Amino acid sequence: MMDLACSVLQQTPLTAGYWALDLAAGKIADAARPGQFVHVRVPGLERASLRRPFSIFGARDGVLKILYKTVGRGTAEMSQLRPGDAVQVIGPLGNGFPLEPQGVPVLVAGGFGVAPLCFLASRLRRKGVLVVGGRTADDVLAVEAFEQMGWPVHVATQDGSRGETGLVTLPLDRVLAELKAQGQAPELYSCGPDGMLRAVCERALAADCRGWLSLDKHMVCGVGACLACVQNLRRPDGSTWIGRVCHDGPIFEAREIVW
Numbered sequence: 001m002m003d004l005a006c007s008v009l010q011q012t013p014l015t016a017g018y019w020a021l022d023l024a025a026g027k028i029a030d031a032a033r034p035g036q037f038v039h040v041r042v043p044g045l046e047r048a049s050l051r052r053p054f055s056i057f058g059a060r061d062g063v064l065k066i067l068y069k070t071v072g073r074g075t076a077e078m079s080q081l082r083p084g085d086a087v088q089v090i091g092p093l094g095n096g097f098p099l100e101p102q103g104v105p106v107l108v109a110g111g112f113g114v115a116p117l118c119f120l121a122s123r124l125r126r127k128g129v130l131v132v133g134g135r136t137a138d139d140v141l142a143v144e145a146f147e148q149m150g151w152p153v154h155v156a157t158q159d160g161s162r163g164e165t166g167l168v169t170l171p172l173d174r175v176l177a178e179l180k181a182q183g184q185a186p187e188l189y190s191c192g193p194d195g196m197l198r199a200v201c202e203r204a205l206a207a208d209c210r211g212w213l214s215l216d217k218h219m220v221c222g223v224g225a226c227l228a229c230v231q232n233l234r235r236p237d238g239s240t241w242i243g244r245v246c247h248d249g250p251i252f253e254a255r256e257i258v259w
């Protein structure tokens with residue numbers, strides 16, 4: 001884990017409310033693994049709440065990419081950053097996804113949850129399928145990056161403005177049924193809103209396959225010290241414990257999570 005001053009290389013507006021931020025992050029980018037996150041000190045915020053966690057969207061040749069949505073004060077301040085501005089970044093933080101799947105990787109993304117999954121797809125040893133959902137077409141991001149890597153992509157939006165109309169579980173259930181018919185086991189990886197993670201968790205249990213879920217909990221310190229991000233978890237013997245998403249996660253296997 002490092003704490004570095006990183007300069008902004010580029011800030012790109014994507015669809016409405018979404019941005020991609022490229023930072024010159026040297027050793028943080030070099031050490032980053034898919035599923036890990038960074039804690040960014042956002043200029044203009046008061047001391048008590050000045051950092052915000054973001055998944056690593058990409059990391060290559062010392063450049064760290066973040067894909068984010070403006071939802072409040074911190075992300076609104078971030079969207080004002082311009083090339084040459086400096087931000088303080090702690091990272092890489094958290095455990096990351098396993099990179100050697102036992103089955104066909106099925107990545108399930110919602111909104112900015114596609115960020116860590118895009119980085120994952122670039123590092124997985126095996127090609128898989130992306131299933132991505134959102135409320136509208138604006139919430140469907142990075143599809144082209146997956147297509148360039150040769151991944152089939154299935155899109156669903158709730159208002160039908162891109163892909164099929166409905167929840168991401170529509171194409172997901174079809175993909176899982178097709179794999180089953182071919183005698184292939186899936187391995188699920190997911191990041192997105194809680195409702196989506198729960199639906200993916202249920203499917204991992206039903207298919208008796210591994211499901212890796214990236215939990216999004218409100219964080220303060222980001223390094224295991226403040227207990228802002230606790231989550232009830234289950235050990236293989238059935239006993240429970242309280243984990244810290246920033247320190248013990250943010251990736252947990254479906255069977256570990258007590259909803």
Ligand SMILES: Cc1cc2nc3c(=O)[nH]c(=O)nc-3n(C[C@H](O)[C@H](O)[C@H](O)COP(=O)(O)OP(=O)(O)OC[C@H]3O[C@@H](n4cnc5c(N)ncnc54)[C@H](O)[C@@H]3O)c2cc1C
Nearest residue numbers: 052053054055067068069071072073074075112115216217
């Ligand atoms: C491990 C991890 C990885 C993340 N990766 C990304 C990412 O790649 N891209 C991205 O855009 N966001 C990501 N987030 C969420 C991001 O940290 C929050 O959106 C951000 O902290 C909001 O800051 P703000 O000051 O703009 O909003 P605030 O002013 O703090 O809050 C504005 C609104 O957003 C809600 N909110 C705040 N934090 C979260 C949260 N963690 N989850 C859901 N709602 C929240 C608040 O309840 C409030 O309604 C991640 C969070 C975690 C824990």
Ligand code: FES
Nearest residue numbers: 220222226227246
């Ligand atoms: S954010 Fe402080 S313990 Fe996780």
